[in-house]
Amino acid sequence: MSDQHLARKRFGQNFLSDPNIIRKIIEAIRPLPGDRMVEIGPGLGAMTEPLMARLDHLHVVEIDRDLIARLKTAHSPDKLTIHEGDALKFDFGSLVADGAPLRVVGNLPYNISTPILFHLSAYAERVKDMTFMLQKEVIMRMVAEPGTEEYGRLSVMLQYRYNMGRLFDVPPGAFRPAPKVMSSIVRMVPRPVAECTAVDEALLGKVVTAAFGQRRKTLRNTLKDLLDEAGFAELGVDPGLRGERLDVATFVRIANYIAGQGAAAA
Structure with a gap:
C-alpha cells in the first residue's frame, strides 16, 4: 500500500x-x-x-x-x-x-x-x-x-x-x-x-473527581460537600490528607459509605 x-x-x-x-x-x-x-x-x-x-x-x-x-x-x-x-x-x-x-x-x-x-x-x-x-x-x-x-x-x-x-x-x-x-x-x-465493588460507579467518579479537582487542598476541603468529619472518622480516613495519598480501595470505601448514607436518608 x-x-x-x-x-x-x-x-x-x-x-x-x-x-x-x-x-x-x-x-x-x-x-x-x-x-x-x-x-x-x-x-x-x-x-x-x-x-x-x-x-x-x-x-x-x-x-x-x-x-x-x-x-x-x-x-x-x-x-x-x-x-x-x-x-x-x-x-x-x-x-x-x-x-x-x-x-x-x-x-x-x-x-x-x-x-x-x-x-x-x-x-x-x-x-x-x-x-x-x-x-x-x-x-x-x-x-x-x-x-x-x-x-x-x-x-x-x-x-x-x-x-x-x-x-x-x-x-x-x-x-x-x-x-x-x-x-x-x-x-x-x-x-x-x-472485584469491582463500588455500589455506585458514577458516585465513585464524582468523589475521585472532587478529590483531585484541587490537588493542593486536603480531603477535608475537596470532599466537604460529600463527607463530613464524622464520616471521615467512621471510615478511619485522615481528612488532612490530599487525594493523591489514597489508594483505589479507599476511594471505593468512601464512595460506598456516602452511597449508604444517602440510602439511609432516603
Whole structure:
C-alpha cells in the first residue's frame, strides 16, 4: 500500500513506520486466528496488515475517509470489516453481541486518548484485553501509584476497572511524522466484576473527581460537600490528607459509605 497520505492534525495522526517496533507490538498482542479483535485507528495499516496475517478476521474503526477508501481498496471484506466513524461514538458492544470476548488494540490519537479510554470502560465486562500505544506521559498516569506526582483521577478510575502494565517505550523516530513526545505500550485487562465493588460507579467518579479537582487542598476541603468529619472518622480516613495519598480501595470505601448514607436518608 502506498503511504503517500498527509497526516491530519485534527485527527491526531502520527503513523507508525518502524518495522522492528511493529513486530514487537504484534508479538506483545499475540493475536490468534479465532480472536474477535478490533483495531482503533488503523491509519496506513502498519499494524492492520500483520494482525490480519494472524487473524481469521479483523474489525477496524476509522474516521478518515481517505484512509477508509485505501483500506477498502487494499483488503477484502471477507478478512476486514471497516466501521466508518468516530471511535468515541462507536458501540463496541455491537461486535460481541454473541458473547465472544473482544480484544481491542490501536495506536490511539493523542488528542482524544483519555476520552476513548473512558468510553471503552463501559464495555469492560465484554473485553478480554486491550493493548494500546499512547503518549508515555498518559500511560505513566494510568499506572501511577498513590503518593506519586502522576497519580490522579485517570489512575484511580482505570485501576478500579483494569489491571494494567506498561510494556515498553516507542521513540518518536518510529513514526511519520515524528511526534514531539515519547510513546509507550500499555496492556489493560479488565478486573473480574466481583472485584469491582463500588455500589455506585458514577458516585465513585464524582468523589475521585472532587478529590483531585484541587490537588493542593486536603480531603477535608475537596470532599466537604460529600463527607463530613464524622464520616471521615467512621471510615478511619485522615481528612488532612490530599487525594493523591489514597489508594483505589479507599476511594471505593468512601464512595460506598456516602452511597449508604444517602440510602439511609432516603
